[in-house]
Amino acid sequence: MKSVTLSLLQSAANAFDFGGPVLCDAHHYGEGHINDTFVVWREDHSKRFILQRINTDTFTNPVGLMENVCGVTRHLRAKILAEGGDPARETLNVIPTLSGSTCYLDADGGAWRAYDFVEDTICLQQVGSETDFRTVAETLGKFQNQLADYPASTLHETIARFHDTPNRYANFEKALAADALGRAKNITSEIEFIHAREQDCHVLLDQLAAGEIPLRVTHNDTKINNVLIDAATGKGICVIDLDTVMPGLSAYDFGDSIRTGANDCAEDEPDQSKVHFDLHLYEVFAKGYLSTAGASMSMAEKKSLAWGARLMTLECGIRFLTDYLEGDHYFHIARPDHNLDRARTQFTLVRQMEEVFDQMLEIVCPDNH
Template structure:
């Protein structure tokens, strides 16, 4: 179907003048649609290979955004600008299925705001922490257990380790012998991997609504004030732990090197950026995290980094079947970068914990 015909199935008034590819996302197919009346909308083709249960996916998004709108109104904010709005189809559904069984959804475009792919300043990282902290705060009373698990075991580090060991044992590409050092690095930290999930099972950590992709480019920044306005890309919103969201942001944003840097001497945890993010995140959380959650934030950073490195290495052993690669050792390089970052976190552990205690107050 033509994109304009797809848009015609949604509750949108006006005549569409253009529909063009938009953004740099790798998962869904995203388009910016404009109308004769100067209105803009985001049309997305949902990746059904990754998100197989579209009903569950869209129920999560509609539930969370509906809850957020009420909270934003209660706090005197702008619900049309500070969270996404799912536009229903003309028959009241959350998405449209075309004749080829492709799934489509529509959001209003957030005017006067932009997303960025890289942290350009400490203030950017602070604003990111503030936004994801507010996300935690505003959804603190949402019943996380009612959310669907759209990607099972997404941050189940113990299960990720089991998958890793399976990849090592099968060694389908005969690569295991060449990465014995990296395999040993992972195995040496096996006992820590179930720590967070075990604490949650014992009731020591509360189940939260988590975003699960807390990168800078999932925040919209106001074009005038450059303050964080809205958290976007809610596809991976699921029940989880606050330190998952915190840790993934640190893994991505506080590393002094690129994710696939081959010169490991460039890889380290920037304590300056770590503190900037802690400050913003805890301010945004506005006292909604427990003391134990705050104490475990450094462990969240370590586990999310270790988990990611483990996934890169497992994919390398399996022949690079999941993550896109640009060279033969790309996934291996990525895993080594993550492991180097874990090692630096371990060296700076006491300072990381002290920073979290300092901004808890």
């Protein structure tokens, strides 16, 4: 995609109904790596907004994506109002274009959208305390619960087969067979690790196919920085970055949060002796999540959460190792073997989860596993 100039940004901003002219700042806002995010102000500085250029290399159907976002936020707004909440703060509010569209397509084919800025919030980049982690869990669980009656099958799949673990396994096998860079000989133990868990890759989708667990509206990117926390109360109030909201399983969202939050190591830690899965943090998150989402979940679905932690971590490791075999073209690397280190860290976490899996099941589904 072309770089964003001030004139391109201003012309995009002029397409939206901000209630008057706005001032643009061409400096990127926030920590996101996929979309281009900016803040624009009304000329009198009475209100500010988020203006984003959607990455159409990653999200090839921006109109469908925005249909998802508008449908889901409309549903959330009704639930928040019924609960006596404040929909201006507790969900994203899409600003339409002057012609009434949900997004603006520029002359270069770029797709833009705008939201109200949610003021007086904190966006954490990492877990600072157990309280933070529980707050994120409660907020994501509430998001899940509020969308429990949304018809998930009506949503567009914004990234095809994103958490289809058997398909990720198949892609790994293709990369291994091709061995384009001759790297397979250096990773025999990692290859064996994946091959030994081929059947695990099918567990969740088999449960869905059998009707044991429901299709859900899921966020699919439940990092801690996708929850806004109220600066005054410390409570989680709003789930953001809804680009990957699509049909999925609650185990995906739960599992990805555990993968990224229930350990004290960097995702690319080269020293595997420093990698530790923290069962206590898993329990903190599980209790917070189930306190808000549990009412709409069956026993089988609660059990699936523990599998979600294992499989989202395994799947991520498989993706890193696939990229390593293919020449590091998907995940940005800062050093040779960066993706191999990332994969090894995920596999260490999986191994440690397997050792305490009975306890993980007990935590999410006491006395019923």
